[in-house]
Amino acid sequence: MKSYTSDLQIQQFQHDLISWFQKEQRILPWRENADPYRVWVSEIMLQQTRVDTVIPYFLNFMEKFPTVAHLAGADEEQILKAWEGLGYYSRVRNLQTAVKEVHAEYDGVVPADPEKFGELKGVGPYTKGAVMSIAYNIPEPAVDGNVMRVMSRILLIEEDIAKPKTRKVFEEAIRDVISKENPSDFNQALMELGALICTPGKPSCLLCPVREHCKAFGEGRQQELPFKSKKKKQKSLLLAAAVLTDSSGSYWIHKRPSSGLLANLWEFPNCETVSDILPQKEELQLFLHEEYRAAVELQALEGTIQHVFSHLIWNLVLFKGVTDHIPEGSGLIRVTEEEMKQYAFPVSHQKIYQLYQDQM
């Protein structure tokens, strides 16, 4: 079996790629220095998330939690608030779990050993390679979506990048071609190339520093790659939510379970509505009484909210209601409008809050 890299001019490829990166790289906050903790935080934030989205979150996060010790000692409520709106909230809970371990087991120093670093919570194959190469200049592959796209074109790899085992094919290829002298710039250059030049839709091949090395470009097939099988579409759910207040204007809110969707975030009380005979308002009223012992008359709010996740769609119908009597320990807590700012809400419930306030 002939390897994918056998007819690549590796030295020349490395040089062309790294030289381009050193000249053209964007100025980004996490490139200010190579502090391993800083690099680590940036890599977690950048998982499935665009650079422009991450920048303000990264600056705020580093201000609030500048070191391993700061993050290890923070309250979960604070770190979720710092992540609010960024999505995939288990990322920050796993990050804190891992950082606590680094604080306790490694004296606060991020281990410069891929095997040890890779055992930490939330550190998968990509993050391991990225942090080890960028922070410690260790030649490990860091294969993300960008790298699979770029290398599928350079080496004309036609395997399905949606399949988990395909990542290993790319990791082996990268092990063959990665610069041992400068793995940090090499890995970053591949990702930068994927972001700026070798883009999904119409790659700018005429600006590409490595087009002479690119087999797909040589055959005019760059638009066909990478190959990715389709994923199935989202399920759609019908939900009803209630903005409940007391007579003084404080809100009744609920903390979501510690696992699953939007774990540990706060929300307005709500339920999925499944009946085809009962009005949604009555179904929600029954739920509020069963779940929280809250007897409350609801009024419809104007407008609905659709919220799209990667794997499902919420269609929300909204109500408001006033009650002063909900038992202690019911699962709902009472917070003032001012205190609301301390709690992390998913964007869907921020939309609910916004819509409610617009109608008051």
Add this chain to the structure above:
DNA sequence: AAAGCGGGGTT
């Protein structure tokens, strides 16, 4: 191997 897990930008 497949599914669960957010949110937003691009085309």
Add this chain to the structure above:
DNA sequence: AACCCAGCTTT
């Protein structure tokens, strides 16, 4: 509407 994004964990 589909696709993509500096993916990882659980089942």
